Every structure is written in C-alpha cells, then in structure tokens.
Amino acid sequence: MKSLVVVLGVLFASSAMAQDKLASQKALFDKYCKKCHAEDGSGKKPTGEWLPVVKTLKLEKPEMLSIISDEAKKKTDDDIKKMILEGKDKMKATKATPEEAIELVAYVRHLQGGTK
Numbered sequence: 001m002k003s004l005v006v007v008l009g010v011l012f013a014s015s016a017m018a019q020d021k022l023a024s025q026k027a028l029f030d031k032y033c034k035k036c037h038a039e040d041g042s043g044k045k046p047t048g049e050w051l052p053v054v055k056t057l058k059l060e061k062p063e064m065l066s067i068i069s070d071e072a073k074k075k076t077d078d079d080i081k082k083m084i085l086e087g088k089d090k091m092k093a094t095k096a097t098p099e100e101a102i103e104l105v106a107y108v109r110h111l112q113g114g115t116k
Helices: 002-032 047-057 077-086 098-111
Strands: none
Touching: 002 098, 077 098
16 A cells, blocks of 8 residues: 555656646747747737738748648657757747757647657
C-alpha cells in the first residue's frame, strides 16, 4: 500500500510539472507567435484582427499563417527552430533565445496534436 501511495505521488508530481511546462511554453507562444498565428496556431482570427497581418505581409490567403496544417506538420523541429530564430520568407525572426525556441517548437508540436 505504501508503494502505491509513492507511485501515485510521483505520477501527480510529474503531471503537475508537465502542466507547468506547458503553461510556460504557452506564455512564450503568446509573446512571440500568437499575434500572427492565433491562439490555436491556425492563423484564423476575426477578420479585423488578422487582416492587417495579411495586408502587411502581402499574403495571398490567411491560411498561410497556419502552423497546424499538414504542410506545417511535415517540417522538422530544426526547421521550425530555425524559422523562429532567423525567420523565413515573409516571417521575420523573433527575439526568442535559442532555449526559448526549443520550448516554442515543443508547444507548436503540442498544438499540432503531439506530432513528431
């Protein structure tokens, strides 16, 4: 019985740590990515919010802002990290540190449904 209590305690602590990690990753996403990619990573926001982003970046369609599309899921973690740190095409580099970029990649994968 005592070992069961210990196991349950470890599982609870691990779950709490995972929730804290996810919350800190979300905070980074909110800081660096949410403005263009939306809270869920779809890039879909109310027209009044995303229209300036689409016009500024001269995007053909707002779907190009999605980081949860099948095309986005095919990117490697290194590809995503590089885009975060250096930018690519119309996406400008963020001011995230390399360590933050690793956490952002993990959060993007979470939004994508845990792929890779």
